[in-house]
């Protein structure tokens with residue numbers, strides 16, 4: 001987290017391509033959205049319980065980051081938009097909306113400005129849903145939705161609901177229909193796009209889609225004991241976190257969703273998975289100069305987000321068991 005903190009810019013935001021501000025660290029990301037970079041960078045801090053109100057060394061960092069996001073947002077008729085940077089804007093919007101909802105939920109004193117921003121960002125998600133298929137894609141109302149972009153929106157809606165904000169039930173029903181349309185084997189596995197025949201060129205390997213789909217299923221109400229869910233989780237546990245044994249590369253995007261899914265499901269697989277991935281991340285963390293404390297794995301998808309995205313995902317994976325953001329708390333705790 002200190003590495004992430006050291007790469008915050010004066011305006012409170014972050015860049016994926018941080019080479020402009022830091023000439024010492026390699027592997028900046030290619031993606032241009034500062035909203036996405038900033039929202040992602042804030043997630044591990046919120047996850048560890050650092051808010052813009054609670055006294056901590058990161059109070060100012062979180063406060064400035066939130067201020068940056070709100071300043072960049074645009075009030076539209078359909079809600080508060082954070083999707084206007086780049087052609088894959090709904091990614092940025094979903095992640096930023098999660099940050100606003102979680103920061104609001106964890107606030108000691110509820111501020112109207114933040115509650116308004118969080119609520120309005122959710123309204124934008126509702127209005128950007130594909131009315132037919134129920135998913136979300138890069139642009140508002142684009143059809144068909146894909147599982148990767150939809151995941152961030154569904155997590156934002158779930159987070160908003162937990163924070164006591166308004167989320168319309170029809171949106172959730174439709175989102176469920178979308179998940180249903182991406183399910184294979186009755187819901188044991190999931191596909192990146194609704195129709196299996198549609199070729200997905202997205203970031204998601206079948207493993208990532210399956211881990212994402214299973215997690216979202218649980219967020220929308222499936223519980224352990226359901227045969228498809230049980231089978232699906234067993235499959236993910238069997239795949240394990242790595243591409244190959246003794247190979248120091250991995251798709252952190254897949255591991256992120258798989259870790260959340262296994263932790264949420266909470267069973268015999270979790271302990272082994274968690275110790276395996278912890279050991280791996282401790283071993284692969286950079287200890288070179290300014291890069292110390294960060295991670296980078298060359299990967300088709302993660303290259304877009306570069307060292308910042310890799311480091312954020314690694315930090316989120318490591319803090320999964322301790323995370324205190326409402327969205328990631330286990331049910332019935």
Ligand SMILES: [Zn+2]
Nearest residue numbers: 022024025290
């Ligand atoms: Zn640096």
